[in-house]
Amino acid sequence: MTELGTIGWAxxxxxxxxxxxxxxxxNVLGFFVLASxxxxxxxxxxxxxxxxxxxxxxxxxxxxxxxxxxxRLFEHDHADGTLDGMVASGRSLSLIxxxxxxxxxLVTGLPLLLVAPLLALAFSxxxxxxxxxxxxxxxxxPILLGLGAVAGALTLGLKAGPVLLxxxxxxxxxxxLVFGAGxxxxxAAGLSPYAHLALLGAGMLFVALLAPPAAAQALRISVE
Amino acid sequence: MxxxxxxxxxxxxxLAGRLAPWFAAxxxxxxxxxxxxxxxxxxxxxxxxxxxxxxxxxxxxxxMAMFVYLVMAGYAFLxxxxxxxxxxxxxxxxxxxxxxxxxxxxxxxxxxxxxxWGTYWVWDARLTSTLIxxxxxxxxxxxxxxxxxxxxxxxxxxxxxxxxxxxVPIIYFSVQWWNTLHxxxxxxxxxxxxxxxxxxxxxxxxxxxxxxxxxxxxxHRVRSIILERERHSRWVRQMxx
Numbered sequence: 001m002t003e004l005g006t007i008g009w010a011x012x013x014x015x016x017x018x019x020x021x022x023x024x025x026x027n028v029l030g031f032f033v034l035a036s037x038x039x040x041x042x043x044x045x046x047x048x049x050x051x052x053x054x055x056x057x058x059x060x061x062x063x064x065x066x067x068x069x070x071x072r073l074f075e076h077d078h079a080d081g082t083l084d085g086m087v088a089s090g091r092s093l094s095l096i097x098x099x100x101x102x103x104x105x106l107v108t109g110l111p112l113l114l115v116a117p118l119l120a121l122a123f124s125x126x127x128x129x130x131x132x133x134x135x136x137x138x139x140x141x142p143i144l145l146g147l148g149a150v151a152g153a154l155t156l157g158l159k160a161g162p163v164l165l166x167x168x169x170x171x172x173x174x175x176x177l178v179f180g181a182g183x184x185x186x187x188a189a190g191l192s193p194y195a196h197l198a199l200l201g202a203g204m205l206f207v208a209l210l211a212p213p214a215a216a217q218a219l220r221i222s223v224e
Numbered sequence: 225m226x227x228x229x230x231x232x233x234x235x236x237x238x239l240a241g242r243l244a245p246w247f248a249a250x251x252x253x254x255x256x257x258x259x260x261x262x263x264x265x266x267x268x269x270x271x272x273x274x275x276x277x278x279x280x281x282x283x284x285x286x287x288m289a290m291f292v293y294l295v296m297a298g299y300a301f302l303x304x305x306x307x308x309x310x311x312x313x314x315x316x317x318x319x320x321x322x323x324x325x326x327x328x329x330x331x332x333x334x335x336x337x338x339x340x341w342g343t344y345w346v347w348d349a350r351l352t353s354t355l356i357x358x359x360x361x362x363x364x365x366x367x368x369x370x371x372x373x374x375x376x377x378x379x380x381x382x383x384x385x386x387x388x389x390x391x392v393p394i395i396y397f398s399v400q401w402w403n404t405l406h407x408x409x410x411x412x413x414x415x416x417x418x419x420x421x422x423x424x425x426x427x428x429x430x431x432x433x434x435x436x437x438x439x440x441x442x443x444h445r446v447r448s449i450i451l452e453r454e455r456h457s458r459w460v461r462q463m464x465x
Binding site: 147150151154155158159160161164167168170171172174175178179182199203214217218221222224 | 304356359360362363366367370371376379380383384387388391394395397398399401402
């Protein structure tokens, strides 16, 4: 099987599983919308406040939503033994991890992007900030998933797993949050968002290259 | 003499036991000297008054907090590449010291900030990245504590440390940029006036004391870890018998 074939196999398998259990993806989406909607209720409906906190709130909600999806990334496969099979199969575990990450992004990252414009409306963000919000999420959510996959693989099967995962991920997520929310805020303030987006893009490429082998290594550590 | 034989826990255990008291003694001597220079010899700062003297504890602690993380990452590399057992134990032994140094630097910084800046906390780039460094330490320690199998704990912790050490400069840079974007730099340590020679001496003595303390504490702690891990081995049983 070729390299692309291995990635495609893992991708198709995880997508098929996700389609058969659609509630998983939908729950994450629901969390994203609900968590963001809590903020206007807490700080008040003043338009200028909402505009001010909007980019940050949407980004934090996206970050937490992605984190919510992380435990499922490898847990089912670990619980039913598929993961042991994958490790023993002789296929590159990095490529399998890459395929799984791609599937995870399609199931959790992409829906966030589709709903984000609605949230931008809810926070009365200016129309020209919406493409920047989508661009920053497009570049930023893969970083969140990639870093999270490593942490998720390390905490696989641990009793303290989900809470621990949060503790491990959040400090690593700081740059993504800063550049992601920063891009939208820069645009809303009339500045150029491209420096933020370029850094996010660089981070995304870096993570795309290194997260699959790091996650594969972490899986080996956890399964062996 | 082959230094690699010290990578064996049963060889390193007595060596650490012999070295630790010397480092501890050096730490005490240097700390006493440093505190004397810092609190009795160094002149009062004409801008900040006596309050500045907290830097004799604050700056060495902040240096150690960063440096210990780097050392842990170095051991993490050894753990993953050479699968040596001792390096994982050393990372684990260093972690609490690093976390304590982080906490001390944040705490003393807050105490210093109140009279000087008028607030315990500002979202300054240095403060924020030190706080995140503390979270990285706590995350590492929590991961190690959650894994029962020590071999898995060592290697999982090592991978996390390597991911973290790549991230630390990015975090620092991003936080700095975030801060300058949000507000003008209200406080800048770079603009501080040049230090008197005695102040520098006091600070360097305290920094050396912090080094000695960290080494002594790590050696002491690694002995406990070695005993705990190797409790079923013959040499530990013979030693304790």
